[in-house]
Amino acid sequence: MKPSFEKVPSEAESSFQLLHLDQQSFDAAYHFHPEFELTFIRRSHGRRYIGSAVDSYGPGDLVLVGANTPHCWISEGEAGDHLAQATVIQFAKNFAGEQLLSLPEMRSIRNLLENTTGGILFRGADRDLIASKMEKCSQAVGVERLAAFLEVLGLAAAATATESVDVLFPFIPSAADTERISRVYACIVERYQQDLSIKEVANAVHLTPTAFCRYFKSVTRKTFIEAITEFRLNQARRLLTSTSLSVFEVCFESGFGNLSYFTKCFKKATGITPLQYRRKFQRR
Numbered sequence: 156m157k158p159s160f161e162k163v164p165s166e167a168e169s170s171f172q173l174l175h176l177d178q179q180s181f182d183a184a185y186h187f188h189p190e191f192e193l194t195f196i197r198r199s200h201g202r203r204y205i206g207s208a209v210d211s212y213g214p215g216d217l218v219l220v221g222a223n224t225p226h227c228w229i230s231e232g233e234a235g236d237h238l239a240q241a242t243v244i245q246f247a248k249n250f251a252g253e254q255l256l257s258l259p260e261m262r263s264i265r266n267l268l269e270n271t272t273g274g275i276l277f278r279g280a281d282r283d284l285i286a287s288k289m290e291k292c293s294q295a296v297g298v299e300r301l302a303a304f305l306e307v308l309g310l311a312a313a314a315t316a317t318e319s320v321d322v323l324f325p326f327i328p329s330a331a332d333t334e335r336i337s338r339v340y341a342c343i344v345e346r347y348q349q350d351l352s353i354k355e356v357a358n359a360v361h362l363t364p365t366a367f368c369r370y371f372k373s374v375t376r377k378t379f380i381e382a383i384t385e386f387r388l389n390q391a392r393r394l395l396t397s398t399s400l401s402v403f404e405v406c407f408e409s410g411f412g413n414l415s416y417f418t419k420c421f422k423k424a425t426g427i428t429p430l431q432y433r434r435k436f437q438r439r
Contacts, residue, residue, distance in 0.1 A: 274320030
């Protein structure tokens with residue numbers, strides 16, 4: 156997957172973009188844009204990438220992705236007509252002007268947008284209600300369409316059945332920094348199962364290895380080794396809970412070349428071994 160900046164087109168008669176996707180499969184490149192994105196999967200299953208989080212997704216998956224947060228959905232299995240369907244709303248933070256968000260009645264929505272630096276996964280009744288209001292929004296026009304969208308945001312802000320989606324790096328105000336770090340993350344997504352040297356990644360962003368290490372740490376507050384290890388561990392968690400692969404197979408599938416090192420890293424991050432983690436999940 157190659158990194159890309161996506162220009163979200165504006166609609167002449169709407170302050171936000173609403174799309175009904177109906178494709179053979181989801182295979183968009185890993186990308187980012189300054190707009191927030193609320194995506195509801197109606198049909199498809201595969202892997203969802205948001206920041207450093209890699210998870211399985213299926214029908215009913217509903218996620219709010221923060222501004223400038225790298226993301227993509229990749230379908231798995233055979234492609235075919237109408238096998239990948241989703242409803243997507245993309246909107247800028249100031250979609251209705253700064254004055255609207257400053258109103259007291261908008262406090263909860265303002266807090267939602269300010270605190271969504273990675274992603275928010277919605278579950279249960281909250282998810283179902285938000286998804287139904289997204290459909291209502293898609294059928295409305297004019298003022299009713301805007302009112303329906305504000306209702307969607309209000310429900311998202313009030314939702315309690317949610318789960319935060321971690322990011323590889325914190326929100327970065329600079330567009331140049333965001334694009335450069337996104338290129339680094341794209342290298343990790345594409346090559347995490349292989350040996351990926353600092354020199355290779357530094358070349359991809361046109362820096363010397365020494366300059367890259369300093370730059371990456373200053374922006375992400377992590378070393379590159381810490382970042383790629385975090386990504387591999389997230390991938391390992393997904394494989395342990397969603398597949399029947401052995402711990403040995405998970406070790407190599409998630410990019411660790413040594414079982415003892417994998418176990419050591421996993422236990423340091425979670426407090427338990429990979430096998431204990433799987434058993435804990437299976438008992439839920």
